[in-house]
Amino acid sequence: MRDEVIRRGRGAVGALVLAGLVVAPWVVDDYTAAILARTLALALVGVSVALLTGVAGMPTLGQTAPYAAGAYACAVLGSQISDVGVVQLAVAAVAGAVLAALTVPLVVPARGVIVLMITLAIGELVVTVLGRWRSVTGGTDGLAGIAPVRPFWGLPVLATDQARYLYTLIVVATLVGAVLLLLRTRAGLLLRAGRDDETRLRASGHRVPLQLSGAHVAAGAIAGAAGSLLVVAQQYISPADFGFDTSALLLLGVVIGGTASVGGALVGAALVIAVRDWLFGVLPGHAPLVLGALFVATVYLLPTGVNRARGRLRPPSAPASQPDPPPARDHATVPELRA
Amino acid sequence: MVVAAGTNRIDPYLIPALDGVAYGLLVFVAASGLVFCFGVANILNLAHGLLYAIGGYTAAALLDGGWPSLALALAVGVLAAAAAGVLLAGLLTPVAAGNHLTQALLTFGVALAGGSLLVAGFGPDDPQVQVPAALDGSVVVAGHRYAAYRLVFIVVAAVIAAALYLMVRRTRAGMLVRAAVDDAEMVACLGVSPARIRAGVLAAAGALAGAAGVLGAPIIGPGTDTADTVLLLSLVVVVLGGLGSMAGTLLAALAIGEIQTLGVALLPSAAPFLLFAAMAVVLAVRARGLATRWGAT
Numbered sequence: 001m002r003d004e005v006i007r008r009g010r011g012a013v014g015a016l017v018l019a020g021l022v023v024a025p026w027v028v029d030d031y032t033a034a035i036l037a038r039t040l041a042l043a044l045v046g047v048s049v050a051l052l053t054g055v056a057g058m059p060t061l062g063q064t065a066p067y068a069a070g071a072y073a074c075a076v077l078g079s080q081i082s083d084v085g086v087v088q089l090a091v092a093a094v095a096g097a098v099l100a101a102l103t104v105p106l107v108v109p110a111r112g113v114i115v116l117m118i119t120l121a122i123g124e125l126v127v128t129v130l131g132r133w134r135s136v137t138g139g140t141d142g143l144a145g146i147a148p149v150r151p152f153w154g155l156p157v158l159a160t161d162q163a164r165y166l167y168t169l170i171v172v173a174t175l176v177g178a179v180l181l182l183l184r185t186r187a188g189l190l191l192r193a194g195r196d197d198e199t200r201l202r203a204s205g206h207r208v209p210l211q212l213s214g215a216h217v218a219a220g221a222i223a224g225a226a227g228s229l230l231v232v233a234q235q236y237i238s239p240a241d242f243g244f245d246t247s248a249l250l251l252l253g254v255v256i257g258g259t260a261s262v263g264g265a266l267v268g269a270a271l272v273i274a275v276r277d278w279l280f281g282v283l284p285g286h287a288p289l290v291l292g293a294l295f296v297a298t299v300y301l302l303p304t305g306v307n308r309a310r311g312r313l314r315p316p317s318a319p320a321s322q323p324d325p326p327p328a329r330d331h332a333t334v335p336e337l338r339a
Numbered sequence: 340m341v342v343a344a345g346t347n348r349i350d351p352y353l354i355p356a357l358d359g360v361a362y363g364l365l366v367f368v369a370a371s372g373l374v375f376c377f378g379v380a381n382i383l384n385l386a387h388g389l390l391y392a393i394g395g396y397t398a399a400a401l402l403d404g405g406w407p408s409l410a411l412a413l414a415v416g417v418l419a420a421a422a423a424g425v426l427l428a429g430l431l432t433p434v435a436a437g438n439h440l441t442q443a444l445l446t447f448g449v450a451l452a453g454g455s456l457l458v459a460g461f462g463p464d465d466p467q468v469q470v471p472a473a474l475d476g477s478v479v480v481a482g483h484r485y486a487a488y489r490l491v492f493i494v495v496a497a498v499i500a501a502a503l504y505l506m507v508r509r510t511r512a513g514m515l516v517r518a519a520v521d522d523a524e525m526v527a528c529l530g531v532s533p534a535r536i537r538a539g540v541l542a543a544a545g546a547l548a549g550a551a552g553v554l555g556a557p558i559i560g561p562g563t564d565t566a567d568t569v570l571l572l573s574l575v576v577v578v579l580g581g582l583g584s585m586a587g588t589l590l591a592a593l594a595i596g597e598i599q600t601l602g603v604a605l606l607p608s609a610a611p612f613l614l615f616a617a618m619a620v621v622l623a624v625r626a627r628g629l630a631t632r633w634g635a636t
Binding site: 053059061106112113116117118120121124125128129132133243244245248251252255259285286287288289291292293294295296298299300302 | 377381383385430433434439440441443444445447448449450451452453454455456459567570571574575577578610611612614615618
């Protein structure tokens with residue numbers, strides 16, 4: 001009964017948010033519409049982070065790497081091939097998927113905190129490459145003056161911030177819908193099962209590394225597509241868009257949103273990015289300080305983040321001397337994500 | 340004359356190679372702190388670059404060209420960075436052990452706030468670092484002029500590395516560290532508080548990063564992106580060298596030093612990709628060894 005109410009309530013809130021997002025460009029000014037479009041692109045990267053972190057059990061700090069690959073592929077290659085948004089989207093998604101596939105041997109054999117570290121190294125290395133490969137990426141100055149796109153063959157060019165925002169919204173909604181549908185299939189179930197008990201799934205004959213590789217490549221494609229949306233929304237990209245702080249903000253958003261929930265990741269990532277943009281607007285000098293303090297405060301407020309929450313959840317009948325569950329690295333799985 | 344002719348072919352690369360050793364040893368001292376954090380306390384400390392930056396800014400603020408100022412900067416930098424490490428351990432105490440996501444986010448928040456405080460305190464421009472006047476000149480190495488400070492730095496960093504090795508192999512604290520890497524629960528059963536180990540390890544990591552920051556300030560100087568650079572290099576060292584041995588860490592650090600200097604001199608066009616290539620090569624050589632070895636430690 002209560003579950004039913006919660007489910008309906010969630011559906012209603014979702015519909016309300018979607019309606020709000022659709023009418024937003026007519027309510028807010030151009031600048032806010034542009035910021036909203038960029039936030040939507042980042043929220044889509046957040047969805048790919050949730051897919052890996054929560055659903056597949058591979059906590060990642062490196063989804064900015066396929067995001068950057070998608071954005072630069074779209075800006076450098078896509079704009080030469082065609083000015084049709086869908087084509088550029090496909091180019092960007094392929095670029096993100098290829099980068100993710102290349103890093104599969106690095107990421108997939110690892111588990112838990114080691115994945116965090118390796119993905120962080122990959123993300124940072126990609127940013128370094130973007131900053132140094134001047135002949136293609138324009139170095140730290142970035143690429144400006146990217147030609148506007150038309151969403152589909154025969155449609156007019158996206159000339160206004162409203163149009164660009166609506167295009168971003170439609171693409172994000174479509175892709176998120178596809179991800180949600182995919183997660184309801186057998187593949188999604190197997191991915192969750194691999195996260196919860198990898199040994200058992202292996203024992204029953206499933207090839208968990210293959211599943212994880214598939215999830216990694218799919219998440220890379222989603223992040224790559226988000227990169228194409230960033231190019232459309234901003235018409236300018238530089239390595240600063242893909243820095244380490246962006247990865248950490250997205251991970252924070254995903255953790256706030258509940259790690260395994262795609263909708264939660266969207267909302268959480270959008271919220272965190274919005275707070276950052278707002279802070280940098282009102283406190284130009286001290287924004288990182290406040291943002292850092294907010295990080296620490298959020299971690300303490302998270303229900304799964306702090307010891308006392310675990311004490312509260314433990315059944316009262318359990319003896320006080322009961323040892324804590326062994327730490328994550330003794331197992332191949334990531335038990336902390338189940339908490 | 341004959342000798343000079345014989346060395347001509349390697350001559351242009353001698354100085355970058357020497358630079359690579361200095362750079363690699365610096366990265367080793369900085370990265371060994373991260374290896375301790377990660378291997379012993381099982382914490383991915385994203386604020387590690389901040390600890391280095393604290394040392395770097397201390398050096399820039401205190402060094403005035405004399406020897407006493409260097410000693411003072413070293414003492415202050417090491418203490419400040421170690422204190423920051425202990426503060427970090429205190430902040431991490433309430434966070435559920437083994438919850439790596441929240442630990443990483445917490446340390447990232449500290450890195451962000453701490454970096455902002457450093458910029459607020461020392462200004463947004465990259466400060467100049469004054470090395471002691473006696474080391475400010477250059478010496479002649481095999482017919483080339485080379486910065487005296489770097490040469491002395493190579494010796495000092497080698498001494499630090501040797502001392503670190505002896506401490507980990509021979510002292511009781513080192514034994515505890517190695518035992519905690521192998522089986523943290525058993526160490527806890529022996530009556531050593533995990534919270535104390537965590538505080539000790541983070542303090543040691545801070546001291547190492549702080550020392551690297553002060554001594555390495557003329558090589559990787561303090562600035563707004565220092566923390567990021569050092570964190571990235573340290574992470575790559577951990578990925579390349581694993582957590583199994585200090586020799587692995589040292590080899591990985593030296594390799595990165597040579598890649599960043601000699602590699603750039605030899606293959607300027609491929610320079611941006613060299614670190615990636617190194618990771619791929621190590622992976623190919625060790626195949627699945629990387630993950631299994633980590634799982635075992």
